[in-house]
Amino acid sequence: MKVRFTGKFYMRLSLVLAILLWLIIMLIDFLGNLADRSQVDLGIAPYLPTLFLNLFYIFVLIYYRYRVTKVESANFVDLLWRVFATGLVTVVISLIIMLFNNEIGGTTLAENPFLQSAFYNINKVLISVFLISTFTVWKKLILYQRSRRLVLSWRIFEATLLISIFFNLTGLVLQDSLIFEIVFGVMAIMAIILSANLKWVAYLNFKQKWKSVLLILLITIYIFYFLNFLYIAPDNSPDVFNPITELFVIVLFVFLLFYSLFSLLVILFNLPTSSVFERKMEEAINFQRLSQSIQQGENEDEIFDVLLTSSMNAVYADAGWIEIHMPNGELKVISNHIGREHINRIKENIISAKSRQIIKNPLSVDPDTDRVLVNLRRSSYKTAFVVPLLIQNEVTGFMYLMNEVSDSFNKEMINIINTFASQASVSVENFRLMGEALLNERYKEELNIAKSVQQALLPKSLDHNDGFKIHAFTEAAAEVGGDYYDTYKLDEHRFAVVIGDVSGNGTSAAFHMSQMKGIFQSLVQLDLDPKTFLVDANNALSNCLERTSFITLTYFIIDTDKKTLEFARAGHCPTLYYDKKEKHAKYFENKGLGLGILRNETFANFIEVSKIKYKSDDILVLYTDGISEATNQENEEFGYDRMKTLLEQNSHYDPVMVQKVFISKLYEFCKETDLNDDYTMVVIKFN
Amino acid sequence: MIEIKKESENNYLVLSVEGEVDASSSIHLDKAIREAFDDGNKQILIDCTNLNYISSAGLGVFMSYIEEINQNAINFMLFGLTEKVLKVFGILGLDQLLNIKEDKEAAVAELNGV
Numbered sequence: 001m002k003v004r005f006t007g008k009f010y011m012r013l014s015l016v017l018a019i020l021l022w023l024i025i026m027l028i029d030f031l032g033n034l035a036d037r038s039q040v041d042l043g044i045a046p047y048l049p050t051l052f053l054n055l056f057y058i059f060v061l062i063y064y065r066y067r068v069t070k071v072e073s074a075n076f077v078d079l080l081w082r083v084f085a086t087g088l089v090t091v092v093i094s095l096i097i098m099l100f101n102n103e104i105g106g107t108t109l110a111e112n113p114f115l116q117s118a119f120y121n122i123n124k125v126l127i128s129v130f131l132i133s134t135f136t137v138w139k140k141l142i143l144y145q146r147s148r149r150l151v152l153s154w155r156i157f158e159a160t161l162l163i164s165i166f167f168n169l170t171g172l173v174l175q176d177s178l179i180f181e182i183v184f185g186v187m188a189i190m191a192i193i194l195s196a197n198l199k200w201v202a203y204l205n206f207k208q209k210w211k212s213v214l215l216i217l218l219i220t221i222y223i224f225y226f227l228n229f230l231y232i233a234p235d236n237s238p239d240v241f242n243p244i245t246e247l248f249v250i251v252l253f254v255f256l257l258f259y260s261l262f263s264l265l266v267i268l269f270n271l272p273t274s275s276v277f278e279r280k281m282e283e284a285i286n287f288q289r290l291s292q293s294i295q296q297g298e299n300e301d302e303i304f305d306v307l308l309t310s311s312m313n314a315v316y317a318d319a320g321w322i323e324i325h326m327p328n329g330e331l332k333v334i335s336n337h338i339g340r341e342h343i344n345r346i347k348e349n350i351i352s353a354k355s356r357q358i359i360k361n362p363l364s365v366d367p368d369t370d371r372v373l374v375n376l377r378r379s380s381y382k383t384a385f386v387v388p389l390l391i392q393n394e395v396t397g398f399m400y401l402m403n404e405v406s407d408s409f410n411k412e413m414i415n416i417i418n419t420f421a422s423q424a425s426v427s428v429e430n431f432r433l434m435g436e437a438l439l440n441e442r443y444k445e446e447l448n449i450a451k452s453v454q455q456a457l458l459p460k461s462l463d464h465n466d467g468f469k470i471h472a473f474t475e476a477a478a479e480v481g482g483d484y485y486d487t488y489k490l491d492e493h494r495f496a497v498v499i500g501d502v503s504g505n506g507t508s509a510a511f512h513m514s515q516m517k518g519i520f521q522s523l524v525q526l527d528l529d530p531k532t533f534l535v536d537a538n539n540a541l542s543n544c545l546e547r548t549s550f551i552t553l554t555y556f557i558i559d560t561d562k563k564t565l566e567f568a569r570a571g572h573c574p575t576l577y578y579d580k581k582e583k584h585a586k587y588f589e590n591k592g593l594g595l596g597i598l599r600n601e602t603f604a605n606f607i608e609v610s611k612i613k614y615k616s617d618d619i620l621v622l623y624t625d626g627i628s629e630a631t632n633q634e635n636e637e638f639g640y641d642r643m644k645t646l647l648e649q650n651s652h653y654d655p656v657m658v659q660k661v662f663i664s665k666l667y668e669f670c671k672e673t674d675l676n677d678d679y680t681m682v683v684i685k686f687n
Numbered sequence: 688m689i690e691i692k693k694e695s696e697n698n699y700l701v702l703s704v705e706g707e708v709d710a711s712s713s714i715h716l717d718k719a720i721r722e723a724f725d726d727g728n729k730q731i732l733i734d735c736t737n738l739n740y741i742s743s744a745g746l747g748v749f750m751s752y753i754e755e756i757n758q759n760a761i762n763f764m765l766f767g768l769t770e771k772v773l774k775v776f777g778i779l780g781l782d783q784l785l786n787i788k789e790d791k792e793a794a795v796a797e798l799n800g801v
Contacts, residue, residue: 596750
């Protein structure tokens with residue numbers, strides 16, 4: 001079996017050893033008596049039983065050390081109750097033995113040395129168990145609120161006490177030995193000094209104090225009883241005391257007795273003030289309640305409720321109310337022990353009262369925030385205390401506290417109210433800030449929804465056939481952006497491709513982009529030529545866009561049968577085109593005008609349609625100005641020349657790779673500069 | 688950042704636009720042009736010599752006055768555009784709708800009917 005050296009293990013071990021030792025002591029006594037009777041020398045050294053007894057004490061000490069562990073202010077009474085119970089059992093057993101002794105008094109049985117010594121031993125063990133358990137509890141109480149000095153002095157005392165267990169081996173008797181007397185005196189003084197540590201008493205409430213008084217009183221009686229039992233000489237003896245040989249036991253008695261008496265007195269004297277202490281505790285708890293940030297689902301009323309009730313409790317107010325202007329302009333009144341109609345009458349009274357005292361707000365110079373103490377006449381209330389409530393440094397309400405007794409608000413009370421009021425303000429501010437944060441969170445969520453909706457507006461797969469490969473990439477600066485691209489299959493070998501950019505960015509751009517999507521998807525079905533498409537799109541947009549917005553667009557029709565590319569540009573960035581045969585890239589800079597700029601039929605005059613024949617491995621790069629106008633830290637633009645060279649150098653790649661090279665070069669170019677525009681790229685490579 | 692200076696010379700008004708016109712600063716540009724129009728100026732020159740950058744929002748401001756310029760027969764001219772800015776106007780096609788001159792002399796010369 002694996003033995004684990006836990007507290008429980010030590011506790012059990014010491015219990016077993018203590019019982020064993022006790023049995024040995026009994027046995028030795030028994031044998032001693034037997035030997036006496038037959039006048040045989042037992043050959044046991046006289047110090048041996050004493051040593052066993054000392055070891056017994058030590059094991060009991062160890063046992064209780066592990067037995068009585070955690071002390072909380074709530075279980076002081078429990079601890080005392082345990083001591084009391086142990087004491088009760090011990091006293092009852094000891095009384096039974098005494099009664100039995102009295103009963104058999106005069107008979108030969110009473111004279112029986114075996115019985116006598118057995119009884120004596122049982123009593124002694126019980127007493128020592130009671131003393132040691134009480135000692136351990138008293139120790140816990142003393143060390144409840146510990147300082148370094150206290151712990152040190154306690155350790156010294158405890159160590160001395162441990163050593164004193166073995167003092168009895170000297171065979172000295174208190175009554176005869178000066179050394180014994182001196183040592184005892186010193187230790188007794190130490191015990192008395194330590195007994196002054198009674199801070200735990202302060203943590204008891206009124207009811208607990210009463211219980212403690214009762215329990216300690218009984219414990220004290222037990223201690224006296226045992227003291228009497230052990231040390232007061234029988235009536236027929238000439239001495240007052242029995243010879244005292246055990247320093248440990250007598251010091252223990254002194255310590256327990258003094259500590260019990262001191263606690264008793266201190267608790268008794270503390271009884272009248274405990275209600276004040278409890279009230280202070282309650283104020284602290286109320287303060288905490290006020291300062292705790294309000295849980296979700298609760299509201300500001302909760303804070304004002306706590307403020308009003310705790311303030312009223314703190315100053316023993318008979319009535320009170322809070323008026324507060326809510327952010328929505330509504331006036332909220334929370335009252336306690338007073339009705340609405342009464343409030344208005346008293347308010348008039350307060351305003352007209354002549355006897356008023358202004359108390360400066362320590363936290364503000366603004367005279368509006370000063371508190372007012374008013375003495376009222378001709379009213380059931382004699383004093384009123386008016387506290388302005390500040391939220392974000394603005395007086396948004398008042399708290400009125402009323403008292404039926406005149407001059408009933410003292411300085412302490414006013415201070416407490418000040419703290420309560422300012423704490424409540426902080427809580428309300430926090431509550432409002434939290435509300436705003438939640439709202440922001442919701443907006444963010446809405447934006448995320450917008451983002452996913454917008455992403456759904458961009459095509460997931462791009463229409464194409466074996467005649468060309470196509471790949472697209474887009475990235476928005478904000479959650480949503482204004483870049484747009486789309487494709488449409490006009491017939492088996494004809495495809496429409498579009499790229500666009502809405503002026504501005506962010507949400508407004510995103511809305512216009514979705515309009516553009518609608519217009520594209522409707523018009524493209526009509527299979528219009530590029531110019532008509534743009535003119536119709538311009539007409540449609542003229543009625544949708546606000547005056548300062550426009551959309552740039554390039555519309556392409558790819559015919560894979562005839563290998564032609566037909567396109568018109570509505571103010572969009574010129575398309576980059578790589579001519580494989582000439583190994584050269586160029587921009588299609590045909591005439592054009594952005595959609596929505598000219599909102600009449602003259603728009604058509606500004607649109608030029610181009611048509612080219614493409615060859616195998618020619619590349620078409622569509623992009624938005626987010627790419628061409630991207631700037632680095634030196635305020636240099638990524639620019640058309642760079643893009644042109646880049647395409648020429650990477651023309652052997654497929655569209656996906658071309659896009660990746662472009663974007664990685666773009667990131668490299670911009671380095672740390674933030675993305676401040678949306679950028680989109682569509683790459684088409686003809687087969 | 689944008690700075691707009693207003694200067695009345697002889698029979699025309701010069702608005703010098705300096706810095707960068709982006710989404711937020713375009714509001715100031717719009718306000719300045721709006722005031723010039725509302726004050727009844729018939730000859731307005733926009734000095735773009737120190738205009739480094741113009742975003743689509745800035746272009747939108749110029750765009751929104753095209754109709755008003757034509758309807759009220761206002762002489763509205765831009766001059767001194769940097770190559771970069773001019774290119775932005777050109778791509779969008781605004782150069783076809785707005786009167787853009789190389790420099791102030793050219794603009795004033797046209798005003799004076801030379």
